[in-house]
Amino acid sequence: xxxxxxxxxxxxxxxxxxxxxxxxxxxxxxxxxxxxxxxxxxxxxxxxxxxxxxxxxxxxxxxxxxxxxxxxxxxxxxxxxxxxxxxxxxxxxxxxxxxxxxxxxxxxxxxxxxxxxxxxxxxxxxxxxxxxxxxxxxxxxxxxxxxxxxxxxxxxxxxxxxxxxxxxxxxxxxxxxxxxxxxxxxxxxxxxxxxxxxxxxxxxxxxxxxxxxxxxxxxxxxxxxxxxxxxxxxxxxxxxxxxxxxxxxxxxxxxxxxxxxxxxxxxxxxxxxxxxxxxxxxxxxxxxxxxxxxxxxxxxxxxxxxxxxxxxxxxxxxxxxxxxxxxxxxxxxxxxxxxxxxxxxxxxxxxxxxxxxxxxxxxxxxxxxxxxxxxxxxxxxxxxxxxxxxxxxxxxxxxxxxxxxxxxxxxxxxxxxxx
Numbered sequence: 001x002x003x004x005x006x007x008x009x010x011x012x013x014x015x016x017x018x019x020x021x022x023x024x025x026x027x028x029x030x031x032x033x034x035x036x037x038x039x040x041x042x043x044x045x046x047x048x049x050x051x052x053x054x055x056x057x058x059x060x061x062x063x064x065x066x067x068x069x070x071x072x073x074x075x076x077x078x079x080x081x082x083x084x085x086x087x088x089x090x091x092x093x094x095x096x097x098x099x100x101x102x103x104x105x106x107x108x109x110x111x112x113x114x115x116x117x118x119x120x121x122x123x124x125x126x127x128x129x130x131x132x133x134x135x136x137x138x139x140x141x142x143x144x145x146x147x148x149x150x151x152x153x154x155x156x157x158x159x160x161x162x163x164x165x166x167x168x169x170x171x172x173x174x175x176x177x178x179x180x181x182x183x184x185x186x187x188x189x190x191x192x193x194x195x196x197x198x199x200x201x202x203x204x205x206x207x208x209x210x211x212x213x214x215x216x217x218x219x220x221x222x223x224x225x226x227x228x229x230x231x232x233x234x235x236x237x238x239x240x241x242x243x244x245x246x247x248x249x250x251x252x253x254x255x256x257x258x259x260x261x262x263x264x265x266x267x268x269x270x271x272x273x274x275x276x277x278x279x280x281x282x283x284x285x286x287x288x289x290x291x292x293x294x295x296x297x298x299x300x301x302x303x304x305x306x307x308x309x310x311x312x313x314x315x316x317x318x319x320x321x322x323x324x325x326x327x328x329x330x331x332x333x334x335x336x337x338x339x340x341x342x343x344x345x346x347x348x349x350x351x352x353x354x355x356x357x358x359x360x361x362x363x364x365x366x367x368x369x370x371x372x373x374x375x376x377x378x379x380x381x382x383x384x385x386x387x388x389x390x391x392x393x394x395x396x397x398x399x400x401x402x403x404x405x406x407x408x409x410x411x412x413x414x415x416x417x418x419x
Contacts, residue, residue: 001354001357001380001381001382002018002357002364002367002368002380002381003018003380003381003382004016004017004018004191004193004364004368004378004380005017005018006378007198007202009190009202009205009206009209010202010205010206010209010210011185011186011206011209011210011212011214012186013185013186013188013189013190013205013209014189014190014221015189015190015191015192015201015202015205016189016190016191016192016368016369016372016378017192017193017196017198017201018192018193018364018368019193019194019195019196019198020193020194020195020359020360020361020364021195021359022096022194022195022359022360022361023095023096023195024077024093024094024095024096024194024361024362025093025094025095025096025099025102025192025193025194025195025196025361026091026092026093026191026192026193026194026361026362026364026365026366027091027092027093027099027102027103027106027190027191027192027365028089028090028091028190028191028365028366028368028369029089029090029091029106029107029110029188029189029190029191030087030088030089030188030189030190030191030369030372030373031087031088031089031090031110031182031183031187031188032086032087032187032189032220032221032222032223032224033047033087033088033182033183033187033220034047034083034084034085034086034087034088034160035047035048035083035084035085035158035159035160036085036086036155036156036226036305037155037181037182038155038158038162039155040181041177041178041181041182042170042174042175042177042178043162043166043169043170044158044162044163044166045127045160045161045162045163045166045167045170046162046170046174046175046178047083047088047160047178047182048083048127048160048161048162049120049123049127049170049175049178050081050083050088050113050175050178050179050183051081051082051083051088051090052081052123052126052127053113053115053119053120053123053175054068054081054090054108054109054110054113055068055069055081055109056068056113056114056116056119056122056123057113057114057116057119058108058109058112058113058114059108059112059114060104060108060112061105061108062114068105068108068109071101071105072092072094072098072101072102072105075094075095075097075098076094076095077092077093077094077095077098077102078092078093078094079091079092079093079102079105079106079109080092081109083160084160084373085147085156085160085305086223086224086226086305086306086373087223087373089369090106090109090110091106091365091366092105092106093361093362096194096195096196099194099196099204100204103204103205103208104204104207104208106208107208107209107211107212108211110183110188110212111183111185111211111212111213112211113179115172115175115176115179116172117171117172119172120170120171120172120175124167124168124170127161127162127167128164128167128168130161131161131162131163131164131167132164134161138242138244138245138246138247138248138316138413138415139248139316141242141244141248141413142242142248142250142413143159144159144161145159145240145413146250146411147159149238149240149411150229150230150233150252150310150409150411151229151230152230153230154226154227154229154230155226155227156226156229156305156307157230180213180215181217182217183212183213183215184212184213184214184215184216184217185209185212185213185214185215186214186217186219186220187217187219187220188209188212189221189222189372190205191365191368191369192365193361193362193364193365193368194361222372222373222376222377223305223306223373223376224306225257225259225305225306225307226305226307227307228307229307229308232254232409233409234254234406234407234408234409235405235406235407235408235409236409236410237409237410237411237412238409238410238411238412239411239412239414240411240412240413240414241414241416242413242414242415242416243416244413244415244416245318245415245416246316246317246318246415247316247317247318247321247412247413247414247415248314248315248316248317248412248413248415249314249315249317249321249324249325249328249410249411249412249413250301250312250313250314250409250410250411250412251312251313251314251325251328251329251408251410252301252310252311252312252408252409252410252411253310253311253312253403253407253408253409254308254309254310254407254409255268255302255304255308255309255310255311256308257306257307257308258304258305258306258307258308258375258376259306262375262376262377263387265304265374265375266384266387266388267391267399268302268304268311269388270346270350270388270391270396270399271300271311271396271399271400272300272302272311273346273349273350274337274342274343274346274396274400275300275313275331275337276299276300277345277346277349278345278349283331283334283336283337283342284298284299284300284313284331285298287327287330287331287334288315288324288327288328288331292323292327294315294317294319294323294324294327295315295316295317295319295324296316297315297316298313298314298315299313299314299315300312300313300314301313301314304374306376310409312408313328313331318415321412321414325410325412329405332400332403337400338393338396338397338400340393343393343396347388347389350385350388350389351385351389354381354382354384354385357381
């Protein structure tokens with residue numbers, strides 16, 4: 001089961017370490033700077049560049065993809081990067097025999113990207129294509145627009161990608177400045193899972209962390225607060241016209257700041273199971289997809305930060321959005337999801353998911369890093385399971401009773417195909 005030990009690593013960098021009896025090693029290098037820092041560094045979308053550009057060349061590995069990512073692919077492994085609102089994550093998964101090279105590669109990509117003019121110009125086209133692809137799909141377009149609907153003017157109130165106009169205006173000099181303003185050793189956290197000796201891990205980590213800039217930025221060992229979120233538009237429906245054929249319908253509820261207690265976040269995890277446990281046999285899928293045939297893939301959705309967040313139901317649909325919202329409300333009010341039989345089923349799925357956590361280095365580092373980002377700390381499986389299984393039927397029913405129209409913000413990205 002997932003049970004990372006947090007070690008104070010070289011230069012004071014936290015290293016979440018779990019030894020596993022497997023032949024692979026997984027590494028996740030978190031830097032707590034993301035799109036919420038965009039505006040102070042040069043504009044919307046600027047930190048998204050740094051999941052792309054380092055693969056074009058670093059100080060030690062200047063030769064492009066063949067000199068960076070392909071070094072790991074050669075051994076059956078690989079690397080990846082993602083940009084979040086509060087973090088950027090660089091990851092690698094490789095055979096045990098080459099894990100030091102993988103950590104060295106991540107250190108170079110995080111700390112010493114070249115950011116050459118030719119690389120910026122080459123990658124600009126890739127990012128513009130990524131933006132175009134996201135906005136060509138109704139659901140992904142809605143995800144890009146949703147933050148600005150919920151939190152206009154706030155650092156969290158935009159997506160990670162940026163707009164085409166903004167990406168076209170950014171040059172290598174601006175990107176170099178953004179790296180200096182956001183990246184420092186004191187904003188790093190490492191997750192490492194595999195069959196490694198702790199002493200060897202510390203030796204390699206020391207060499208790699210030495211490559212990181214030691215800029216005197218404010219320390220970050222987890223996601224930070226960016227300030228109070230705009231007032232929740234309770235009881236309101238927002239409709240936004242789009243050029244797509246399909247609509248995307250959200251029924252969302254607010255999540256308070258993490259300072260109010262981690263229980264608020266875990267309660268929504270349990271509610272996720274209430275609606276979604278059983279996959280196609282879940283109450284959500286059975287009602288919306290099977291019985292009423294309103295949508296192909298309804299989902300529970302949630303996004304949280306230390307400043308708060310949202311959770312609720314969402315689906316892409318080709319029918320009248322009001323029919324979908326009506327179905328969502330019938331589901332929320334239904335006796336089935338409050339029944340003893342269903343709550344016992346939900347608890348079995350939670351228990352079983354933890355029991356299925358056999359050693360898997362990649363899965364462990366991904367879920368461990370996600371836990372730190374989501375909850376502000378890395379929860380071990382045992383603690384998570386004990387907490388989730390401690391909630392009583394009465395508590396769960398009380399949470400469901402709070403899901404009322406007066407608390408919800410419905411957001412409809414209205415496809416023109418319905419007109």
